[in-house]
Amino acid sequence: MxxxxxxxxxxxxxxxxxxxxxxxxxxxxxxxxxxxxxxxQSRQRLAVLPAGSYDNQPLDRPLPRPAAQRPNSRILAAYRATLAGKPSAIILVTQTPGYSGPIVLSVAIANDGRLIGSQVVEQQESPGLGARLGDPQLKWLGQFANHQLGDHWALKRDQGDFDQLAGATVTSRAVITALQEALGYFDEQRSVLLEGSAHE
Incomplete structure (x- = not known):
């Protein structure tokens, strides 16, 4: 027993x-x-920069973030890419409310204020709909490359320049607004972002 x-x-x-x-x-x-x-996360943030466009480690030295924020998005971090010691681009990490939760984007901006590229870092959008915004085969984010602040940052259905992500109007509008506001932030803070400050 x-x-x-x-x-x-x-x-x-x-x-x-x-x-x-x-x-x-x-x-x-x-x-x-x-x-x-x-x-x-580092690869996602740096994927917005073309190969050979920088020779430093941008993420090793975050830039100070000025207090000014955007109405519909929030700048989480800023980095300066350099080539031969001169600024070649600014990377902004921005967060905006999406349909199902926050969307975090890495956005590369050239010295002249032109958007080089954007990449999804985090998102919680609906599978098969808004979640497709970062799909490399769809290349939806690619349409924003080479656009500047003065362009029509809206969907074509809203008299803008950009196609909608199919079935995801809220997500599409949120991303377009976040990209436009990132360009606006760069435009306002250009001297601090490109030339540096005493805090670095």
Whole structure:
């Protein structure tokens, strides 16, 4: 006949060993996971810059963010890309409310205020609809390249210059507004972003 106390003790020992193994595994893998996430985020932020357009490590030295923010979006970070010691582009990381949650974009802007490119860093939009905004095969974000602040930043259905992401009007408008406001932020803060400040 089995002793109930022995069974309980065995169950407790098994539970303790399982918890210890789980904690040890988490402790061992957490740094690797965090490092992989950081590398992915860095690649996403820098993917907006053409190869050969910079020779520094822009993300290593974030720029100070002036207090001025946008009506519909928020600048989270700013970085300066340089080539041969001279500014070649500014990367702005901006967040805007989407249909299902915040959309975070990395936006590269040339010295003359032209949008070089944009990339989705985070989004929670509806699968198959708004979530397709970062789909590399769809290339929806590609239509904004080479546009400037003075262009018509609206959907064609709203008398603007841009196509809508099919089935995702709210997402499309949110991204267009965020890109326009990023260009406006750059325009207002151009000297600080390109020339630097005493805080660097």
């Amino acid at each position: 089995r002793h109930p106390t022995r069974d309980v003790g065995l169950l407790l020992l098994t539970a303790v060993l399982a918890i210890a193994a789980t904690l040890a595994w988490r402790q061992w893998t957490s740094p690797a996971i965090a490092s992989a996430e950081t590398q992915l």
